Amino acid sequence: MPTRKTKLTGKQKAAILMIALGTDVSATVFKQFTEQEVEDMTLEISNARKIDAETKAQVIDEFFQTALAQEYISQGGIGYAKQILEKALGSDEANKVIQRLTSTLQVKPFDFMRKSDPQQILNFIQNEHPQTIALVLSYLDPDQAGAVLSALSVEQQANVARRIAQMDRTSPETITQVERILEKKISNSSVNEDYTQIGGISSIVSVLNGVDRTTERNILEKLETHDPDLAEEIKKRMFVFEDIVVLDDRAIQRVIRESENEDLILAMRTASDEVKDLLFKNMSERMAASFKEEMEYMGPVRLHDVEEAQTKIVNTIRKLEDAGEIVIARGKGDDVIV
Known part of the structure; x- marks a missing residue:
């Protein structure tokens, strides 16, 4: 097992944590693993030899901070978690914890908006470009996105719906840039480094299922004029x-x-x-x-x-x-x- 001077992989850290927790607790954790994860973890633990006390302490501390940050996120979002961690750990260490957490647990972009009322979200994005609005709504819960879409102007609704349906992949750089613009008063959140699959027909169908019938009819009628094939595909999946x-x-x-x-x-x-x-x-x-x-x-x-x-x-x-x-x-x- 690498010493504390060697950068540990995620699997190596997990193996050290399992050893530190003891057999009874580790056995319970193992029950939550997939078959492949059990094999990987068994191999890492088997390869572990002598683990110095400092390395073990660092791994346990990292796990504790990550678990604590996740709890803060569930309570009030990433912005709240970062604020609390900064007071306890300092700005640099707080940023490291948040970045580690969002990359390993795949916290979704625009998480800070999921804690907001649809009207608040509308105030954030209603004057943005339709593509920006579509990007944000693609990441929100369907009910939340549906409420925001319903509150947009009639002219915006079909335009945004069409952009969500036709959206495929968006680079992490673009997502981060949009987040920074919208999070002027809220702490920046990190995004996964991989390209993220968002939007598409399924996404807009989920959103439309959360809007009122008048909004749905208005959007579909306008889509039938501009893109009849897309409108028909959406209608097929609506019900x-x-x-x-x-x-x-x-x-x-x-x-x-x-x-x-x-x-x-x-x-x-x-x-x-x-x-x-x-x-x-x-x-x-x-x-x-x-x-x-x-x-x-x-x-x-x-x-x-x-x-x-x-x-x-x-x-x-x-x-x-x-x-x-x-x-x-x-x-x-x-x-x-x-």
């Missing part, structure tokens, strides 16, 4: 067949009436038991019995046909919602039937 469980009984009964029996039977072929039970519950006993019998004796069918049937039913659901005849629960309960 899938399994999401039928969010509908109330009245809405499900309406969907059943508006759908072809053949499509319903095919769509239920790969559905979860929860979806099947919900649909059967909202059918007449005779209809449910007929469906169950037909499904039992149905031969093999193409997955493509099943997916096509599910798409037809999803389209029916969206048409009924657009007409105001059913409500799809979304966001934080803004859609209420009165």
